[in-house]
Amino acid sequence: MKFEKEEFLRETERILEAEYATDVTHAQKRELYNALSRAVMGMCYPDWRASRSDGRKRCGYFSAEFLMGRAIYNNLLNLGVLEDCREALASVGRDLGEFEEVEDAALGNGGLGRLAACYLEAAASCKIPLDGYGIRYRYGLFRQTFEGGYQHEEGDDWLKWGDPWSVCVERDSVIVSFADQKVRAVPYDMPIFGYRNGAVGTLRLWSSEAVQPFDFASFNEMRGEIKAAENFAATKICDVLYPNDNTMVGKILRLRQQYFLVSASLQDIVRKEKEEGRDLRTLYERRCFQLNDTHPVIAIPELLRLLRAEGLSFDEAFGVCTRVFNFTNHTIMAEALEKWDALALSDLLPEVYEQIVACQQRLEREDVDPQKLFIIRDNVVHMANLAIYVSSKVNGVAEIHTNILKTETFRDWYAQYPEKFVNITNGITPRRWLLLNNPALAALIDEKIGTSWHTDLKQLRKLEPYLSDMVAPFKAIKGENKKKLAAYIKEHEGVDIPPHFIFDVQVKRLHEYKRQLLNALSILYFYFGIKDGTIAEFPPTAFIFGAKAAPGYYMAKAVIKLINEIAALVNGDEEVAPYLRVVFVQNYNVSYAEKIVCAADVSEQISLAGMEASGTGNMKFMLNGTVTLGTMDGANVEICEEAGRENNYIFGATVEEVAAIRRFYCPSEMTEQDPRLKRALTALIDGTLSDETGSLKKLYESLTLGHMPDRYLVIYDFADYVRVKEEALRDFGTDEYYLKCLKNLAGAGKFSADRSVSEYAELVWKI
Numbered sequence: 001m002k003f004e005k006e007e008f009l010r011e012t013e014r015i016l017e018a019e020y021a022t023d024v025t026h027a028q029k030r031e032l033y034n035a036l037s038r039a040v041m042g043m044c045y046p047d048w049r050a051s052r053s054d055g056r057k058r059c060g061y062f063s064a065e066f067l068m069g070r071a072i073y074n075n076l077l078n079l080g081v082l083e084d085c086r087e088a089l090a091s092v093g094r095d096l097g098e099f100e101e102v103e104d105a106a107l108g109n110g111g112l113g114r115l116a117a118c119y120l121e122a123a124a125s126c127k128i129p130l131d132g133y134g135i136r137y138r139y140g141l142f143r144q145t146f147e148g149g150y151q152h153e154e155g156d157d158w159l160k161w162g163d164p165w166s167v168c169v170e171r172d173s174v175i176v177s178f179a180d181q182k183v184r185a186v187p188y189d190m191p192i193f194g195y196r197n198g199a200v201g202t203l204r205l206w207s208s209e210a211v212q213p214f215d216f217a218s219f220n221e222m223r224g225e226i227k228a229a230e231n232f233a234a235t236k237i238c239d240v241l242y243p244n245d246n247t248m249v250g251k252i253l254r255l256r257q258q259y260f261l262v263s264a265s266l267q268d269i270v271r272k273e274k275e276e277g278r279d280l281r282t283l284y285e286r287r288c289f290q291l292n293d294t295h296p297v298i299a300i301p302e303l304l305r306l307l308r309a310e311g312l313s314f315d316e317a318f319g320v321c322t323r324v325f326n327f328t329n330h331t332i333m334a335e336a337l338e339k340w341d342a343l344a345l346s347d348l349l350p351e352v353y354e355q356i357v358a359c360q361q362r363l364e365r366e367d368v369d370p371q372k373l374f375i376i377r378d379n380v381v382h383m384a385n386l387a388i389y390v391s392s393k394v395n396g397v398a399e400i401h402t403n404i405l406k407t408e409t410f411r412d413w414y415a416q417y418p419e420k421f422v423n424i425t426n427g428i429t430p431r432r433w434l435l436l437n438n439p440a441l442a443a444l445i446d447e448k449i450g451t452s453w454h455t456d457l458k459q460l461r462k463l464e465p466y467l468s469d470m471v472a473p474f475k476a477i478k479g480e481n482k483k484k485l486a487a488y489i490k491e492h493e494g495v496d497i498p499p500h501f502i503f504d505v506q507v508k509r510l511h512e513y514k515r516q517l518l519n520a521l522s523i524l525y526f527y528f529g530i531k532d533g534t535i536a537e538f539p540p541t542a543f544i545f546g547a548k549a550a551p552g553y554y555m556a557k558a559v560i561k562l563i564n565e566i567a568a569l570v571n572g573d574e575e576v577a578p579y580l581r582v583v584f585v586q587n588y589n590v591s592y593a594e595k596i597v598c599a600a601d602v603s604e605q606i607s608l609a610g611m612e613a614s615g616t617g618n619m620k621f622m623l624n625g626t627v628t629l630g631t632m633d634g635a636n637v638e639i640c641e642e643a644g645r646e647n648n649y650i651f652g653a654t655v656e657e658v659a660a661i662r663r664f665y666c667p668s669e670m671t672e673q674d675p676r677l678k679r680a681l682t683a684l685i686d687g688t689l690s691d692e693t694g695s696l697k698k699l700y701e702s703l704t705l706g707h708m709p710d711r712y713l714v715i716y717d718f719a720d721y722v723r724v725k726e727e728a729l730r731d732f733g734t735d736e737y738y739l740k741c742l743k744n745l746a747g748a749g750k751f752s753a754d755r756s757v758s759e760y761a762e763l764v765w766k767i
């Protein structure tokens with residue numbers, strides 16, 4: 001795309017006049033944002049059209065979540081016009097920074113949704129023909145505030161700033177049918193700009209609307225009230241993103257959302273194939289689909305149904321499906337593996353259910369042990385099993401995770417179909433997660449090794465000879481980023497964080513397995529140690545948290561309350577003020593992450609070994625030159641391989657040890673033997689912290705009582721954790737410490753999403 005400042009300003013002015021009857025000096029932020037974005041969209045249209053119809057095989061990335069974050073800066077960066085736009089606006093007295101208030105598109109919960117967003121950007125940047133297919137939720141992930149230390153949720157009205165980066169494509173709308181309901185699916189297409197390469201991918205998000213203006217037959221049969229109810233129900237499907245992460249909720253509305261997404265996408269694709277006069281028996285030559293966890297797996301029986309309706313036999317349709325579908329697993333948590341009640345499913349989608357039954361019958365004919373390999377059993381449909389049976393490739397998202405899938409979670413399937421299983425370690429886009437969020441560090445790297453790392457992250461290794469020279473400028477850059485974050489936190493959370501403190505950060509969804517509780521207990525231990533003098537000369541540290549808890553997840557919400565109470569205790573105590581600060585930032589999201597990741601000194605990745613499939617936050621910190629304080633879990637293992645274990649702070653039980661520990665584990669005995677831990681734990685129940693609803697007591701009990709106390713070995717790992725954590729904090733500030741940070745940066749190349757999507761293209765999609 002060629003950028004002419006004058007033309008860009010003229011076009012922006014034209015849209016401001018036509019749409020808002022205003023001009024560039026008087027336009028409100030929202031008006032300017034919309035006009036400017038539309039002006040850019042117009043300039044990109046020729047590239048977009050060209051990228052769509054290049055005749056190559058395409059992959060559809062089916063995902064219930066796309067956590068896109070804020071589009072404008074990323075789009076301008078990738079189009080290569082960020083600075084031009086900034087200057088153009090400045091020349092008319094406006095500031096590009098005004099759009100910092102634009103709402104994130106938070107159509108996802110956490111890692112899985114953000115991964116989908118990184119992959120779309122990386123695919124466009126690598127010219128891999130990948131299209132995202134998802135749901136245009138009216139409300140994204142809830143907005144979080146704290147009241148009295150407790151999480152409160154509010155609806156996320158992400159469209160209130162408008163949606164200038166989407167176009168509605170009415171002509172591609174389709175009807176999606178449920179047993180009790182028909183709705184119209186209307187697509188909104190969002191361009192995904194490759195990094196300075198003219199390639200443009202598409203994210204197609206479906207919105208549900210009432211069918212009635214088109215479907216006159218059913219319209220006429222219905223009486224007024226029923227019609228109104230149907231219209232209401234139609235819009236409801238896309239109302240809101242389910243705010244659960246790693247916990248299955250058996251809500252029929254969620255199943256409706258899933259089917260709505262895949263049926264609309266597949267009907268759209270089948271229709272286009274027919275328009276082009278293609279033989280659907282060879283669909284796999286032109287298309288394949290990546291199923292992002294089990295959420296879109298209902299696509300498999302839906303495509304079977306559609307192909308059979310087009311005259312293919314079951315065997316023919318099944319053959320096509322085994323060649324077009326691939327499945328990524330993102331979690332081994334038992335409570336996250338989706339299972340649907342067979343009766344409920346067959347009530348809602350009878351013809352789709354028939355196809356699932358046909359798959360189960362086909363599996364039975366294959367002479368496998370029905371106790372081990374099944375899709376439907378005891379009237380429950382196991383979506384992951386269906387996905388594995390029909391998919392061409394099944395992948396985990398980090399080496400350790402894929403090994404667990406092969407040896408534990410899906411071991412019987414692996415024994416039967418070993419050739420299906422592959423590992424593709426996750427990655428992140430270095431454009432948003434370094435160039436955009438940390439321009440000063442990016443410029444320092446450019447100065448040393450040039451700019452080829454922007455699209456080939458392995459080049460960061462070339463920094464190795466310069467690392468000692470980089471310590472001083474790196475320190476200065478990090479210091480500036482910390483000042484900015486401290487000011488932002490002061491403004492938004494009202495907490496003072498001295499920028500010279502160590503910034504020890506844990507940001508991610510709140511989940512017991514991620515063990516924010518372990519971090520919290522260590523802070524209590526430091527606090528009491530400083531108070532009673534058993535810890536001398538503690539390095540001044542700010543513990544920064546960010547996390548949303550699923551609204552129905554009691555224990556997760558209790559941890560938020562706990563940390564907020566610890567913050568009140570610590571921040572209000574003058575005696576420890578020179579050493580400790582604690583803050584839990586509200587409404588952690590992609591835009592907050594961009595500010596935090598570039599300003600962290602220590603990245604906490606402390607899940608119980610074997611539980612975190614990969615983690616991608618860990619990669620973002622590493623890429624910004626931050627050491628990991630973590631367990632040997634998920635991608636931390638590969639981070640250590642790439643950057644050296646000696647350059648990170650590793651602690652805790654290993655995945656091999658966990659099973660054995662659980663056999664003899666008695667947390668209360670361990671607590672009795674460690675007075676420091678006991679003191680920290682007791683603070684949860686002795687009135688040190690206020691506990692209006694008794695949730696801290698419940699937390700305490702989850703660690704000590706019941707038939708499986710302390711499921712995630714918080715108490716077991718405590719001593720090793722504080723030992724290594726103290727070591728990290730005491731190392732901070734030395735040149736050796738900064739060298740460790742920089743060695744992580746130089747070793748981050750593997751974790752580019754460009755590498756991940758290229759592996760998918762080669763091993764899985766065969767594009």
Ligand code: 26W
Nearest residue numbers: 111112245246247248330336613614615616
């Ligand atoms: C059915 C409810 C539900 C909702 C979301 C179940 C499971 C999920 C996701 C699979 C949870 C998730 O986001 N998993 C994360 O995926 C990331 C990308 O692969 C990994 O880096 C994280 O380790 C994993 O927790």
